[in-house]
Amino acid sequence: MSTAPRPTLIPFVKGHGTRNDFVLVDDRAGTLELDAQDVRRLTDRRSGVGADGVIRLAPSSTLPEGREVLVAEPSAEWFMDYRNGDGTIAEMCGNGVRVFAAFAESLGLADCARAPFVVATRDGVKRVTRDIDGWYCVDMGAWRFPGGQGAVTDGFDARVQAAGWTTGRPALSVDLGNPHTVVAISDESELTGLDLSAAPLVVPVPETGTNVELVVPLGEHRRDDGAVAGRVRMRVHERGVGETQSCGTGACAAALAVRAWAGAGAPDVWFVDVPGGTVRVRVLASGHVELAGPADLVFAGTIELSGRP
Numbered sequence: 415m416s417t418a419p420r421p422t423l424i425p426f427v428k429g430h431g432t433r434n435d436f437v438l439v440d441d442r443a444g445t446l447e448l449d450a451q452d453v454r455r456l457t458d459r460r461s462g463v464g465a466d467g468v469i470r471l472a473p474s475s476t477l478p479e480g481r482e483v484l485v486a487e488p489s490a491e492w493f494m495d496y497r498n499g500d501g502t503i504a505e506m507c508g509n510g511v512r513v514f515a516a517f518a519e520s521l522g523l524a525d526c527a528r529a530p531f532v533v534a535t536r537d538g539v540k541r542v543t544r545d546i547d548g549w550y551c552v553d554m555g556a557w558r559f560p561g562g563q564g565a566v567t568d569g570f571d572a573r574v575q576a577a578g579w580t581t582g583r584p585a586l587s588v589d590l591g592n593p594h595t596v597v598a599i600s601d602e603s604e605l606t607g608l609d610l611s612a613a614p615l616v617v618p619v620p621e622t623g624t625n626v627e628l629v630v631p632l633g634e635h636r637r638d639d640g641a642v643a644g645r646v647r648m649r650v651h652e653r654g655v656g657e658t659q660s661c662g663t664g665a666c667a668a669a670l671a672v673r674a675w676a677g678a679g680a681p682d683v684w685f686v687d688v689p690g691g692t693v694r695v696r697v698l699a700s701g702h703v704e705l706a707g708p709a710d711l712v713f714a715g716t717i718e719l720s721g722r723p
C-alpha cells in the first residue's frame with residue numbers, strides 16, 4: 415500500500431444543466447481516488463461546494479468500465495465518472511453528460527460544434543454535439559420498458575405513492591441505463607403542491623432503487639416548422655440525491671412514458687419543463703433517444719479534502 419499522502423487541495427469547476435448541478439474534477443492523469451465521503455464533502459451545500467453530484471473526468475483506460483468501452487469504441491478516450499451527492503455511483507446522468515462535454519471543451523479536449531464528442535460512461539458510449547443555439551445534443555442510446563410489452567399495452571407495471579396520497583397510483587418503469595419510474599399527475603397545481611422531501615414509495619420495490627418522475631402531460635402543439643411536438647411538466651425525486659431541479663435521463667423517461675400512454679401516432683419530439691428550465695427529448699428511428707439542452711460552467715475554485723474523520 416502506498417504511504418504517499420494524497421493531494422488534499424482539489425481544483426474543481428462548478429457547472430449545471432437546467433440547474434441540475436455538478437462539481438467537475440479534472441483528473442486527466444487518472445490518479446485521483448474520490449471515495450463516498452469525499453463526494454459528500456464536495457456536494458454539501460453548506461460546508462462544501464454544493465451540488466447534486468460529482469463528475470470526474472478521467473482517461474477511460476484507467477477504469478475497468480472505461481476499458482470495456484474502449485474495446486468497442488477506441489475513440490472514447492475520456493470517461494465520465496459520475497457519483498450522486500450521497501456518494502453512490504449511478505450508471506448514467508443525462509444533464510451530467512452535457513455538462514461533462516462543456517467541461518471537456520473548456521479543457522481543449524473536445525469541440526462539440528465541429529465533431530461529436532465520444533464519451534465513455536458506465537452505460538456505454540454517448541455522442542455529444544453542440545447545435546447553433548449552443549444546446550448540447552446527446553444520443554443517449556437504447557432505452558426499454560423493463561415490464562416488457564405488457565407495460566406498453568397496459569401502460570403500467572408499478573405503483574407510486576407520494577407523501578399525502580392515500581394510495582399508490584399506477585406508474586411505468588423505464589430503463590435509460592439507470593432506473594426510472596414515471597407516474598402521471600392530472601393537474602399542474604397538484605404537481606406544484608407535492609411534498610417531495612422524502613422519496614415516494616415504489617411497489618414493487620426496485621432492487622437497486624429508482625428515480626421517480628411525476629409528470630403532467632400538457633398536450634401537443636404544432637411548431638413553426640410544421641412538426642408536432644408534445645409537452646410535459648415534470649418534477650423528480652432522484653435516487654441518491656433527493657428532489658433536483660432537473661434530471662436528463664428522467665426527462666427522457668417521462669417523455670417515453672407519456673408517449674407510450676398517448677398511443678399510436680404520438681409525436682417523437684417532446685419538450686420537458688422542469689423546475690430548472692426546459693430540455694428536448696427526441697425518439698429516434700434507430701431505437702435510441704436523444705436529449706438536448708443547455709450546459710453551463712459557472713465558477714472554478716479549489717477545495718480542501720483533508721481532515722477526514
Ligand SMILES: N[C@@H](CCC[C@H](N)C(=O)O)C(=O)O
Pocket residue numbers: 434498503504505506507508509510592593625652653654655658660661662663664
Ligand atoms: N441527474 C441525472 C441522473 C443522475 C443519476 C440518478 N440520480 C441515479 O441514481 O440514477 C440526469 O440528469 O440524468
